[in-house]
Amino acid sequence: MTQVTAATADHAYWKARQDSWDRQQEWYLPDREERFRVMLEMTEALTGPEPEVLDLACGTGSISGRLLARLPGARTTGADLDPALLAIARGHFADEPRARFVTVDLTDPDWPAKLLHRRYDAVLTATALHWMRTDALSRLYGQLAGVVREGGVFLNADHMPDPVTPRINEAAHAFDKARREREAAAGRQGWVEWWQEMAADPVLADVVAERYRIFGDPARGDHADGQFQSPAWHVEMLRGAGFAESRVVWSSPGDAVVLGLR
Numbered sequence: 001m002t003q004v005t006a007a008t009a010d011h012a013y014w015k016a017r018q019d020s021w022d023r024q025q026e027w028y029l030p031d032r033e034e035r036f037r038v039m040l041e042m043t044e045a046l047t048g049p050e051p052e053v054l055d056l057a058c059g060t061g062s063i064s065g066r067l068l069a070r071l072p073g074a075r076t077t078g079a080d081l082d083p084a085l086l087a088i089a090r091g092h093f094a095d096e097p098r099a100r101f102v103t104v105d106l107t108d109p110d111w112p113a114k115l116l117h118r119r120y121d122a123v124l125t126a127t128a129l130h131w132m133r134t135d136a137l138s139r140l141y142g143q144l145a146g147v148v149r150e151g152g153v154f155l156n157a158d159h160m161p162d163p164v165t166p167r168i169n170e171a172a173h174a175f176d177k178a179r180r181e182r183e184a185a186a187g188r189q190g191w192v193e194w195w196q197e198m199a200a201d202p203v204l205a206d207v208v209a210e211r212y213r214i215f216g217d218p219a220r221g222d223h224a225d226g227q228f229q230s231p232a233w234h235v236e237m238l239r240g241a242g243f244a245e246s247r248v249v250w251s252s253p254g255d256a257v258v259l260g261l262r
Contacts, residue, residue: 009203014091017198021060021088024194027183029127035157035257036063036126038250040070042259043122046153049073051121054147057106057128061089064099067124077116079104084204084211106132106140112147119149126157131226138237145242148262154243160231160256172253192218234258 026032043051050073055064058078067074078093078101080086086101093099104111112118123144129137148154161169184190189197195218199208216222229237231248235258238246243260250257 009091011092011095013203014088014094017088017204018060018062018065018092020189020194020197021085022062024189024191025062025127027180027188027190029255030179031252031255032126035250035255036066038257039063039124039126039155039157040067042155042249043067043124043153044071046151046261047121051075052117053077054079054115054117054120054123056123056125057131058089058101059085059128061093061099061101063124063126064089064093068096068098074098076100077102077120079111079115081105081214082211083214084198084207087204087207107136112143115147118147119152120147121149121152123148123152123154125155128158129156130159130228134227134229137227137229141237141241144260145262148243148260150262152262154238154260154262155249155257156234157250157255157257159228159254160234160251160258161228161254162230162232164230168253176254195219231256231258 029035043053049071051071053064053067053074053076055061055067055076055078058064058080059082061078064076064078067076075098078086078089078099080089080101081103083103086103089101093101100116102114102116104114129140132140144154180188180190195208198204231251234256235246235248238258238260243262246258246260248256249259
């Protein structure tokens with residue numbers, strides 16, 4: 001396999017890939033920046049202006065970039081298993097000494113040992129942990145209680161539909177589906193199309209092929225094993241895992257940001 005490094009392409013190339021990832025994600029999450037804002041504000045409020053942060057399941061480093069822009073004294077460790085998204089992250093942040101990245105498989109029981117630090121002031125993650133089955137996510141929350149320092153925070157922004165409001169859920173889903181269909185008809189790029197473009201890119205082709213071997217082809221449903229839980233489930237699971245306090249700090253009809261305070 002060809003080794004992809006920051007030297008493979010210039011900064012403008014990596015920034016374009018990062019920007020295209022953000023645009024693709026915003027097609028699904030038009031309020032994405034709002035949830036990021038809340039996450040970063042609560043991180044600063046509870047851990048101060050210079051936190052050591054774990055960007056968990058970091059993808060291309062979207063959280064890291066926004067955190068470092070907001071808090072110049074912060075430092076981040078981005079952790080992910082996806083070799084293609086990590087390649088983009090490492091290329092994009094090649095000249096940023098405050099951001100470092102590691103390859104971590106969250107299904108590995110010993111994944112915390114692969115991090116750069118034993119404890120973090122904050123662990124942040126967005127639109128990623130729904131890939132996990134409920135039992136695996138429950139175990140992960142228990143491990144995170146040992147990664148977040150006393151007084152530190154964990155914030156998870158993800159799909160968290162509430163099953164007690166089925167009619168509201170159905171209406172919100174139909175409304176959002178219609179919006180995405182309109183935008184797709186106007187040429188907006190979705191998940192499958194984005195990955196197809198990356199697979200055709202000679203700089204990224206090898207790491208995208210490796211990504212497909214790990215997760216499967218997006219065109220064939222690489223989210224097939226994931227499960228969604230309600231906001232209440234996340235809140236109670238964090239309390240049971242050892243977080244002193246937990247609550248929803250932001251929500252939309254289908255998504256929420258849950259905060260756990262150690």
